[in-house]
Amino acid sequence: MVTINLDAYFIHKRYDDGLLQFLKNDNYEEAHTYRLTMKNDGKLDQLYNVTMDLKFASWVNDDKQKIFDLADEQLRLFNRIAEVETDWIVYPLYYVAHQYLQIARKIRVKDDKMDKNAYLERCGRAIHRSFNLCLNDRNPELHEDRKTGCYLLANLEFKLYHLLGNRDMMKNLVKVLQSRGDEIPPLAQSLAALHSKHLVMFNYYMGEYYGCYESDFTKGHSFLSEALLECATNICDKQIDKILILLIPFALLTTRQYPNVNVWQEKLTDNFVALKVHEPIVSCLLNGDLKTYDTNFAKNEIFFLQNGLYVAMSLLRELVFLRLVKNCWKFTGMPSVLQLQAVATAYSKSAQGYKKRKPAKADDLLLDELECQLANLIAKNLVKGYLSHANRCLVLSKKLPFPSQST
Known part of the structure; x- marks a missing residue:
């Protein structure tokens, strides 16, 4: 039996896996005892009770609505606690918000009685509150400022708006990040820099936004290139595939760089959608074959629409024609x-x-x-x-x- 003293985290202003283990919703049956004696206007007591209830409800797993409501209450309480804490609280705050989003995604699929997006929208309001807590921190000590966690919470919002298909909210979030750019630490100096997956995720969503929604292929290419460079060995092939699906056409449009498909095929598996879709397109761009290009475009038209590439792929036909003129x-x-x-x-x-x-x-x-x-x-x-x-x-x-x- 392991006893974890929760008081120590709030006294020493630091966290470790013990606090994250406490906040986790699916480990009720594990051999841990959590001790809390510190008074904090009742907020910590409420957090303790709600978290333990969430653990039990998740363990029993018989009431999805109750699990969702408890996760919502847990994040709201943690937001209130985080208001008076420094930067140490940011990653645990992200942890709770991320857990809440996972629960909202699951219940969204399984519950047919309620609007499928209602759970995500409710989750989004609580996560946006967490984002604002970081964004609007006015701590005079810069090294204790919660703004260092803005990108972590922004990634959750990007993912949520992507699930909802809400382009307007995504645009508003990008505008906020741009307008407050002088106040927020650079991405490489933020908390996200300690977790490579967050760097990849942020650059991917920004590249997708600019390239697919704003048709700014130069910015889209820049962000997606950074995302690809940040991909380490622990990043799954699926993530690399998602990046390449967008990056290849953006690179063709902005830098006229033709990927060496043979080299990529040696390094990647046959399951990569990016290679299957873009290989014939690259061949057409090299030989000016309009007929093959049009055939492949029609074949993958729905795929291009679903991935926001319809405009980019339409513009690539112009480059196929350019190659034809040059060959002529x-x-x-x-x-x-x-x-x-x-x-x-x-x-x-x-x-x-x-x-x-x-x-x-x-x-x-x-x-x-x-x-x-x-x-x-x-x-x-x-x-x-x-x-x-x-x-x-x-x-x-x-x-x-x-x-x-x-x-």
């Missing part, structure tokens, strides 16, 4: 004046799947369409030159017709 330019001897009829022939063959039958001469409608697409490439500085509508040709720069970034 090389095939015709790299002239400074590229006839649109030659581009139209290559375009028709690519869009039809490179059939053996020679396509008919392009009509004015197709040439006008190609002029519009080429004008977009020129406007985005992917092609240097100008169009001559009267002569139906593309006049290219003699120095660098296709900037290095677009190769």
